Amino acid sequence: MLGFFLRRAxxxxxxFLGITLLVFSLIHLxxxxxxxxxxGERGMDPTRYARLMHEFGLDQPLYLQYLQxxxxxxxxxxxxxxxxxxPVLGEFLSLFPxxxxxxxCAMFLALVLGLPAGILAALKRNTLLDYSVMGVSLTxxxxxxxWWALLLILLFSVTLGWTPVSGRIDILFDLPxxxxxMLIDSLLSDEPGxxxxxxxxxxxxxxxxxxxxxxxxxxxxxxxxxxxxREDYVRTARAKGLSRMRVIGIHALRNALIPVITxxxxxxxxxxxxxxxxxxxxxxxxxxxxxxEAIHRRDYPVVQGGILLTASxxxxxxxxxxxxxxxxxxxxxxxx
Amino acid sequence: xxxxxxxxxxxxxxxILGTAADEAxxxxxxVFCSEGSPEGFNPQFFSxxxxxxxxxxxxxxxxxxxxxxxxxxxxxxxxxxxxxxxxLSYTFKLRKGVKFHSNAKFxxxxxxxxxxxxxxxxxxxxxxxxxxxxTPGQTFAYFEDMGMDxxxxxxxxxxxxxxxxxxxxxxxxxxANLGMDFASILSAEYAEKMKAAGTPEVIDREPIGTGxxxxxxxxxxxxxxxxxxxxxxxxxxxxxNLVYAITPDASVRYAKLKTGxxxxxxxxxxxxxxxxxxxxxxTLLSQEGLNVGYIAFNVEKKPFDDKRVRQALNMAVDKQNIxxxxxxxxxxAALNPIPxxxxxxxxxxxxxxxxxxxxxxxxxxxxxxxxxEVDLWYLPVTRPYNPDGKRMAELIQADWAxxxxxxxxxxxxxxxxxKRSKGGEQPSMMFGWSGDNGDPDNFFIPLLGCEAxxxxxxxxxxxxxxxxxxxxxxxxxxKQAERAKYYExxxxxxxxxxxxxxxxxxxxxxxxxxxxxxxxxxxxxHHYFSKVDLSK
Numbered sequence: 001m002l003g004f005f006l007r008r009a010x011x012x013x014x015x016f017l018g019i020t021l022l023v024f025s026l027i028h029l030x031x032x033x034x035x036x037x038x039x040g041e042r043g044m045d046p047t048r049y050a051r052l053m054h055e056f057g058l059d060q061p062l063y064l065q066y067l068q069x070x071x072x073x074x075x076x077x078x079x080x081x082x083x084x085x086x087p088v089l090g091e092f093l094s095l096f097p098x099x100x101x102x103x104x105c106a107m108f109l110a111l112v113l114g115l116p117a118g119i120l121a122a123l124k125r126n127t128l129l130d131y132s133v134m135g136v137s138l139t140x141x142x143x144x145x146x147w148w149a150l151l152l153i154l155l156f157s158v159t160l161g162w163t164p165v166s167g168r169i170d171i172l173f174d175l176p177x178x179x180x181x182m183l184i185d186s187l188l189s190d191e192p193g194x195x196x197x198x199x200x201x202x203x204x205x206x207x208x209x210x211x212x213x214x215x216x217x218x219x220x221x222x223x224x225x226x227x228x229x230r231e232d233y234v235r236t237a238r239a240k241g242l243s244r245m246r247v248i249g250i251h252a253l254r255n256a257l258i259p260v261i262t263x264x265x266x267x268x269x270x271x272x273x274x275x276x277x278x279x280x281x282x283x284x285x286x287x288x289x290x291x292x293e294a295i296h297r298r299d300y301p302v303v304q305g306g307i308l309l310t311a312s313x314x315x316x317x318x319x320x321x322x323x324x325x326x327x328x329x330x331x332x333x334x335x336x
Numbered sequence: 337x338x339x340x341x342x343x344x345x346x347x348x349x350x351x352i353l354g355t356a357a358d359e360a361x362x363x364x365x366x367v368f369c370s371e372g373s374p375e376g377f378n379p380q381f382f383s384x385x386x387x388x389x390x391x392x393x394x395x396x397x398x399x400x401x402x403x404x405x406x407x408x409x410x411x412x413x414x415x416x417x418x419x420x421x422x423x424l425s426y427t428f429k430l431r432k433g434v435k436f437h438s439n440a441k442f443x444x445x446x447x448x449x450x451x452x453x454x455x456x457x458x459x460x461x462x463x464x465x466x467x468x469x470x471t472p473g474q475t476f477a478y479f480e481d482m483g484m485d486x487x488x489x490x491x492x493x494x495x496x497x498x499x500x501x502x503x504x505x506x507x508x509x510x511x512a513n514l515g516m517d518f519a520s521i522l523s524a525e526y527a528e529k530m531k532a533a534g535t536p537e538v539i540d541r542e543p544i545g546t547g548x549x550x551x552x553x554x555x556x557x558x559x560x561x562x563x564x565x566x567x568x569x570x571x572x573x574x575x576x577n578l579v580y581a582i583t584p585d586a587s588v589r590y591a592k593l594k595t596g597x598x599x600x601x602x603x604x605x606x607x608x609x610x611x612x613x614x615x616x617x618x619t620l621l622s623q624e625g626l627n628v629g630y631i632a633f634n635v636e637k638k639p640f641d642d643k644r645v646r647q648a649l650n651m652a653v654d655k656q657n658i659x660x661x662x663x664x665x666x667x668x669a670a671l672n673p674i675p676x677x678x679x680x681x682x683x684x685x686x687x688x689x690x691x692x693x694x695x696x697x698x699x700x701x702x703x704x705x706x707x708x709e710v711d712l713w714y715l716p717v718t719r720p721y722n723p724d725g726k727r728m729a730e731l732i733q734a735d736w737a738x739x740x741x742x743x744x745x746x747x748x749x750x751x752x753x754x755k756r757s758k759g760g761e762q763p764s765m766m767f768g769w770s771g772d773n774g775d776p777d778n779f780f781i782p783l784l785g786c787e788a789x790x791x792x793x794x795x796x797x798x799x800x801x802x803x804x805x806x807x808x809x810x811x812x813x814x815k816q817a818e819r820a821k822y823y824e825x826x827x828x829x830x831x832x833x834x835x836x837x838x839x840x841x842x843x844x845x846x847x848x849x850x851x852x853x854x855x856x857x858x859x860x861x862h863h864y865f866s867k868v869d870l871s872k
Binding site for chain 2: 080083084085091094095150153154157158161164165166167168171172174280281282283285286289290293297
């Protein structure tokens with residue numbers, strides 16, 4: 001098991017280096033001048049230009065520049081935002097909890113609804129239930145997030161008045177950030193109604209962001225289940241006289257989950273990409289919205305740092321999924 | 337544990353399904369749905385409207401300001417000012433008893449005085465000033481763009497409540513410049529205190545000003561909170577809390593306005609305007625923008641070198657039809673090169689009437705009895721002053737055809753369009769302008785001045801001696817009344833000479849909820865809340 005873990009972790013390193021290389025090249029690939037891009041200043045005098053060039057290390061050979069960049073990254077120095085002049089890492093850390101909260105809830109929703117839906121569809125194959133689950137999930141999968149989000153707002157907020165339109169909590173509550181996760185912070189605060197308000201603000205963005213992963217998970221679970229149900233050992237188990245519940249719950253599901261877990265891991269990337277749109281529409285102050293604004297403002301240090309950090313998170317999650325995978329499936333950890 | 341969590345979830349879900357009515361508050365809180373996060377809270381650094389709305393407008397004051405809803409300069413932190421006869425020195429008498437805000441790090445021990453003015457000015461002007469570069473990488477771009485260092489020789493403190501600007505040359509718009517956002521007054525005492533604490537950059541992040549609202553807290557991309565400043569020199573605001581809910585999507589802003597999650601929203605989508613007009617919970621305010629859309633005749637080319645042709649083409653255009661079709665009601669017929677919200681706008685001028693018969697007559701007199709073919713360039717893009725260049729061109733084409741003028745419609749990619757027009761290739765073309773300060777100079781000189789023929793901004797390439805003399809005189813004269821006279825006269829010349837067909841000033845909209853009292857739109861597109869109230 002340890003060997004498996006080390007082998008998998010070893011694969012992460014080159015991927016991470018690849019990302020740093022890509023992000024590092026960004027500043028040299030964008031049109032215009034690197035000093036101007038990094039400082040955000042235009043038309044500076046030659047002495048200041050030379051000083052900044054030296055400060056950013058841009059007067060050195062490219063490989064040295066890369067090594068210096070890498071060294072800084074490893075020390076947690078991702079530079080400062082051109083617009084706010086705050087350290088990029090600090091801004092990311094202060095905004096990430098909001099994205100984490102939203103993505104976790106969306107993933108939770110996708111799992112809680114997607115897995116049972118997929119299993120049911122597989123068991124009731126070729127029935128009306130199966131067709132409806134597949135039809136609805138295909139619709140959900142094809143729905144552009146921004147449009148879906150606006151439809152949700154129009155129906156639930158504007159027409160029915162059940163949920164608030166956007167934001168994380170009612171503006172009446174001015175809660176001090178403790179964990180950065182609004183659900184937890186609102187429980188920690190003694191303000192009556194704060195948790196309720198935070199939860200009601202979370203509903204629509206969760207649905208909007210969770211729809212695509214939900215659809216993918218439901219469809220994947222269904223096909224994996226169908227495949228497993230055809231296996232000999234399932235027939236054997238049934239023939240042994242095990243109850244239907246036991247066969248499905250223990251023998252079939254456990255094996256069907258293996259490909260599903262891979263898909264769940266991959267959905268983390270989808271979630272973070274979808275968060276960009278969801279956060280913008282629901283005015284959700286997270287990392288996605290931060291990145292979009294940075295791109296609009298040509299805030300290159302933020303774009304660089306944001307991409308690096310987001311990519312690192314996706315890598316780490318996929319590493320964890322791989323390890324989980326190995327734990328569930330002995331074949332994987334022994335064969336590779 | 338598990339059961340508990342589930343219980344909490346279920347009870348809260350149930351609670352939400354019931355109406356989430358909030359307890360009535362004693363304090364009045366106004367929520368403004370703004371369009372984006374500010375770049376920072378020191379208006380000296382930035383020039384975008386979003387940042388000004390969040391910094392200079394609620395938190396700070398300037399020596400002079402613009403009267404609410406207009407671009408007229410009125411006293412603010414300066415009670416009065418006097419210019420010397422030669423126009424080279426301006427002496428400002430400062431207001432006494434003006435208090436600065438306080439926060440956790442700073443409690444002011446003195447009122448606003450001349451030291452604060454000098455600090456705020458020299459921080460921008462003097463590269464050696466200890467606060468010139470405390471926030472790394474920030475520059476005083478607007479100060480430099482306005483050429484303040486080329487205008488002002490020095491600023492001196494006469495006494496605690498008097499300051500004097502010495503100018504390098506007379507500059508009529510100088511006082512108006514001091515009313516712009518970048519000229520906001522910061523506290524010198526706060527700066528000293530933060531410098532002593534070793535954190536001078538805090539003054540740019542946790543702002544202290546003299547304005548109607550005190551900065552309370554800011555969460556990036558989410559919310560800015562302000563509290564009414566009880567000791568505000570111009571009267572405490574009627575609302576107690578001001579909250580900016582940062583909402584970048586215009587459709588979401590509108591949804592929040594409808595559900596009452598905000599009271600005022602910035603920048604509605606044009607497509608939503610019609611719905612807003614019929615919405616019973618919303619008052620749709622509108623104001624003519626500081627802009628003008630027009631057709632320019634290149635007076636260097638035939639047949640537009642003939643004044644009678646230009647006048648005839650003016651008479652042949654049915655402006656009301658254009659306003660209805662192209663602007664869909666969100667515009668006002670233009671009479672002069674400047675919009676009516678600007679001072680010195682000449683109301684007495686009569687527009688050329690829409691009169692096909694007279695236009696034909698004039699064309700005949702000019703020797704074009706049998707008609708003529710001309711090129712009309714139209715805008716390839718949507719601009720604030722013109723929502724649909726092609727549609728407008730087609731309408732004008734049809735109008736001109738009635739007097740025998742056959743217009744060939746031509747356009748280029750936007751960059752090319754501007755480049756070619758700078759070179760003077762256009763016979764007649766559609767163009768426009770959005771002003772960025774409240775001075776008429778900002779329209780006349782760059783659009784119709786003789787220098788601008790060379791520079792390329794004057795696309796009709798019309799250089800009229802009498803007009804030029806007037807606008808140059810107006811630039812140097814220091815009394816607004818005197819300047820206005822020159823400009824009024826200049827507008828008469830423009831009307832008579834007809835280098836343009838001024839088409840329209842487009843209208844901006846701000847939807848507010850019915851319970852909002854006293855909100856006024858501002859020509860420079862700022863949102864002011866110091867005089868606004870909420871009815872219950």
